[in-house]
Amino acid sequence: MAADGLRVDIREQNGVLVVRFGGRLDWSTYLRVQDVLLDCATKELVGVVVELDGLVAESPALLVVFDVVWLSAARWPGISLSLVVSDHQLRSTLGARGLPRHIPMYTTTQAALAAVVRLRHEDRVDAALPTCRCLPHVAERITERACERWGVQSLLDVAPQVAVELVSHIEDDDSPLALLLRMRGDKMSVAVRTTSRLDLRQWNIMRRNVASIAVCNFTMGETPAGGGRHIIWASLDVPEDSQRPPSYLQEAAVFTHQA
Template structure:
């Protein structure tokens, strides 16, 4: 018997995103949940609330996708991810799999949005962004944006590293995508988040040697090796019209 498809209805609530899930979460449908959440992250919401009131699961193992997504959201774009309205059977499974210790669970979506129940939802304390044309002065403009943000937020101790990271990310766009880009920098209590979104094809490979169109972004590996060496984490998130390459620094 074919499993029921997973449904995801997305709502914007101010600077937050609510994803109302229905159907069955299992090993086969967990990639659909991952894709839905990553698509929401492209808009860089302050938080994502997964309303699971209508969600069922056939296998506890499938629930492990939830903390993995929460970790990705926290790394980039610094969004909090919470769960809300879990029915009793699902709530028991979340506790059994220790998911509830890693992802905050609220009784209702409104409570999650308000950060009640003694678990205030973390939110970025600052975010700035700029849209840059694919011109040679884009790297200088990106460094200026990041440098000013670091000074404003009292993070001058990571300013030089942050400027170097954004230079590498913007240079990659200029060399390989050649499209307009959006540079963003955000700060929360522990991390500085830097991201560059472009509209070019291809994805940098996060491990191993690039193949096919991925080789477009390979440079000779040095740029992303620098980013990897300087940051707490980095990655690439596909979006409908391109991709976002992001990195995080400890404050």
């Protein structure tokens, strides 16, 4: 058991991260539970299943942490999150407070795993970005090549400029910065993982600039990723009639570097 009285065990089963908590959930361990789950969610496996039978909450109010994590990660990366509670007393405590509000709850891990919705394999790029003045250009080129490879013709003039806009607002000269591109169904996401935080003025400027670039519906947001990291993202709708077959371009090393 850790010095703070909280036990955490993480394992992978069929592409799903299973997180088992044990020990005490109190005000001193609340943030650790939240960070562990956000870190798991942003690893972007198929889903996250959380086993709670070994966890004792100092106050029932603290159990809202699981809905807080869901609200943070629901739009990006949008993976499945579920709870496993077989203990009758804990289920009663959760039910008495109307929890969880958003997350499905099961009595066995097997049932939770079976219920995970397995989406088709998504196309993705994780690229470490250089800390130099060429940063916007590199982000633009990586995104251009991804659009070409995935056959997203309608976003060739949009997504690369969105990437430039996102990285241009990051003031993280000494910290690792990564560009995250995702293609899932009819949505393409452009995101940056960073330790930098944007103030309200920067957010308003960035959102206004992205709105002037985008010729499609889009959403923007920020997802905490644990360990002081944040993912700033923009999700772009891809019209069904504007796609073309992917070109399967041969990728240079700079465009396939994994973060």
